[in-house]
Amino acid sequence: MASVQLQDLIATLPAGAVVTDPDVLAGYRHDWAKDPGAGTPLAVVRATATADVAATLRWAHAHGVPVVPRGAGSGLSGGATAVTGGIVLCTERMRAISVDPVTRTAVVQPGLLNAEVKRAVAEHGLWYPPDPSSFEICSIGGNAATNAGGLCCVKYGVTSDYVLGMEVVLADGTPVRLGGPRLKDSAGLSLTKLFVGSEGTLGVITELTLRLLPAQPPLSTVVASFADLDSATEAILAITAALRPAMLEFMDSVAVNAVEDELRMGLDRSAAALLVARSDAPGAFAAHEAELMVAACEKAGAIEVFSTADPEEGEAFTAARRFAIPAVERLGPLLLEDVGVPLPRLADLVSGIAGIAERNAVTVSVIAHAGDGNTHPLIVHDPADAEQTARAHRAFGEIMDLAIALGGTITGEHGVGRLKKAWLPDQVGPDVMALTRRIKDALDPTGILNPGAIL
Template sequence: MSVNLIRELASVLPPEGLVTDPDVLEAHRHDQAGWAAAGVPGVLVRPASTAEVQAVLRVAAALRVPVVARGAGSGLSGGANATDGCIVLSLTRMNRILEIDRRGLLAVVQPGVLNGALKAAAAEHGLWYAPDPASWEFSTIGGNVATNAGGLCCVKYGVTGDAVLGLEAVLADGSVVRTGGRTVKNVAGYDLTRLFVGSEGTLGVVTEATLRLRPRPPPATTLVASFPTLVGAGAAVTEIMASTRPSVLELMDRTTVRAVESFKPLGLDVESAALLLARSDAGGEQGVAECTRMVAACEAAGATFVAHSADEAEGELLLVARRLAFPALERQGATLLDDVGVPLSRIAELLAAVELIAERRGVLIGTFGHAGDGNMHPTLVFDRNDPDAVGRAKAAFDDILRVVLDMGGTITGEHGVGALKRPFLAAQLGPESLRLHHAIKSALDPLGLLNPGKML
């Protein structure tokens, strides 16, 4: 720990904004990605305003100390992991909803606001904040913006970036930039808002977000279908997406279905190759028509069981299996939750490839995810105390990423690159795109102090 660093930070922050307790630092070393390397931070700062964030970054620049911005620590790629001697900049104290404009359909929030808190506040005005990552109850808006988080509803309503109208961010030198605005359409200049969304704290620290709200959708109709083959499930997905606009379209493979049924018996068909869950929130006759088309698509693709309900409570019960997917797999051992995306036409091919990798490597892998946009989560389950099992799981993880790239897919759909997938980024981007990435990073952070070792 640098005495000079602590002294300089103490001169610009109140006592409650500066933490050096080793136990607290330990708790802020890493996010939820167990395999990603994490260093030991030199200090934790908790600014309460944009001005205090500016002051911290100016001290960091003057002393050449790396800064790792952090929200709730719910990330899954090591994007918030500390480096040795760094400043961990926690934004959890900047947790105010500054404005909800009902007529303008927008909210202005600080980065430490919880996704769930914004949803609740919007609901009080009869509105809805759509992005819904699985961690919505405890993840922060700042973290959601940093990774461009998705969720179940993104198949119809888009990911976090589709809800961001404008941002305020502090750059590495302590200067403040505002991007976008309060309008839905805005093409004045380069799209800097999109540049910062998903940049994982490597280009600047987001200190305010202007977000799009929507009218609350009508009650949904929910559908569940079982398929004897992966090919059939894949065919149903492509036909549903070609003929309707589902608000949810999720898929679980056989391994995941069996894990869920073992965890909480729901009467699921454990012999089925895949389980598909879909929703339409169009409401009225349009919702009925959409559900009818989805049922027809499933039956035409060979579904052995199809059920649907317009009752809200029954619909939630049908979605219980999907919500239990990760907890059920996690119960069987240590897990590594992957996050990949492939073209819709290749979902069945991906699932089959993952099954082969699991068999070849001797690793339990359950796959579930957002079939409607091709974003799937192969989840590796292994014994953390068995070095051989860990080695086989790591090899399987790499195999999956290579297969995805061969399919023209992406190594991450919503969790981010972080430290975990950094070795594979160049293979996806190619040399010229990677060079452009480095040029942008150098222009905004010439000293390389913001979240070093992540993404690039």
Template structure:
């Protein structure tokens, strides 16, 4: 392919890779989307200039470009496209901390965990913390507007993005925002690109707001006979409080975690709530007491409270282990539907009903404090009937969330696996508006085609 030779020659040796084994490694993200194609090349860019070169080449030949970070996405947002290129940002890893401005200037390939470590050296903290924070990249976090375990109190990625450098579909590099905390000059374009899943532009640098390190947290762990009872406790707590963490695990998840890496969790519990408070002094004690009272009123069968941060982290680590633990049980279809907090019991009840109706296992975890659930549908690979029932359950869960006035994705993104349900949530007029924005910024449709829209 003469055009591909031009791309190879325009970039340093080793940046463009075309051997089949490497191409295979870049076809999928963690969702293992069965519709993933095979790219003609992978461009492992080392700086923003190389990203521009690759995008300009793609624009001149009408070649699709799929941006990719660490490949930890859960909705097929980084699935490769036949005949396209995968533009990997994994080599762009620089992190600079400006302690005076309390910001991190970060390239997109840097891991979330690396930003946290670099910030901590200056007594600062980057709050967004997806369960995969140790292996997910900042570029991917920005692309999906990732959340995490502490988002109930501290918010999600968009709340911490002050500025972006973005390469547009024609190869133009634009700088948006900056280190300023307050800035309302012009349209809020930074917010437009956060969560756009690489369909509007490719992020090559992010300026992230940092905050002082939080105080050590107290941890409460409560067991319940059912997920609905646990959810009712969450609703009661959230009427008056915003704990720094409020996570839920159902029985199937608890047992999957215990099978995967035993931690001494109660296998007989219908659900487990892990709640933390990092409020100062007496306020922390009062918050935990209020949570404990709400759990007791909702019928908690056991409640444990600890002020030991290391002991508390053991329970948090068990929650973070949910996805790899369930993955060991079979092939997965991954959801992250959400609803308003008062409707959390209804959403969890709907998931349980769908699991029974389709005769599929659906372990469920949740960032319960903000109504964001992660039903994980397990099926047997190679078993056509098992996969059919799993996909029917997947679609029904999306529709259940929409009926409750909720969302088909709270933090993983629409990607390719959920886009069929997007019009049902947004409606025809909003879909038309969304398409107009996409067409204005990417008129030839080369940026992550097939994702979201």
């Protein structure tokens, strides 16, 4: 029966859009989170247009077949984990873009990579700010689905701050347009915001209208190393109290040494922490902000502070921070966290994570978008070692418990997905969970959209 139903879908879509080859399906079973519970899909649909997505969802809705939306597969929370017998609906082939320099907007399809959007708008002297560390491999649709942030969001905000409108296909296959190229629009409920960050559980985004900014001014960069974590967090609080940096990033000793092993930049291997901060204030103000950041680091007891207005030097340190996760991953497979806390509790979070790592006898490297309190603890473990894996997963849960206890969040930008949903009720409470379920049931009454994610 399933094969007959699938033939109906194949006949509806363009030739080659539906893939059933087992070897190909294997590559679509999970995202970077490598969820061990990933199922084997019935098929992968490689959509090329909104019509393909709508037809797939109409078919799935009629037959009660689960659908897992997927972009580039770079997610880190199990949001694109395949369901056995379901469809993986992939938007990687939806890659159109048009830029309007007058309104400073771009209309993009979800399969474009974040870096490709940045390059396309830069040709018009414009800038799309959200910049996840994985910007070269993550899709703009996936960014919207998880409300991704990045290194510059301490000053410029996250994806939801730049989505003015969208086309989204609902669970029954109905395409709807929300918002548009208007910088101010208060007509009706804020439905666009509802879908950004919904992780494919409410609809499938097939087009985005993005707000753009003028090209970013030249940046000044400050790099400081610290002998202990307390001094580094003291400097972070001092910097954010004095100004809003364009970037303020943190790497602990494990990350510093992992990056140095690969890039050989001359980073201080003895440092307990490294801060990379940047200013893009106009003209001489950038130098002034750099001086303020240098002074804050020195007052906090930095071992060494380096400041430069040279673009290449500054970008080299930024690239080192972006490389931290793959560098640490070379130490062993990772369980990746994404917890955040209010800035005054950052020191408590970092020290608490160190205690959790020690109690569970696992290596946990902490990197962070320190300026907004969003940390990425990276738990190194060997999946082939059952006892070590158990300790790693115990540490994973304890870190989320700690973040919640400190008034924080279990995810700042990666999404809840499947890996973190058990902790969501502890953060938001039963009333918010019930409200979330009511919204989900209203928009997806048969529950076919990304079942198992978030709820």
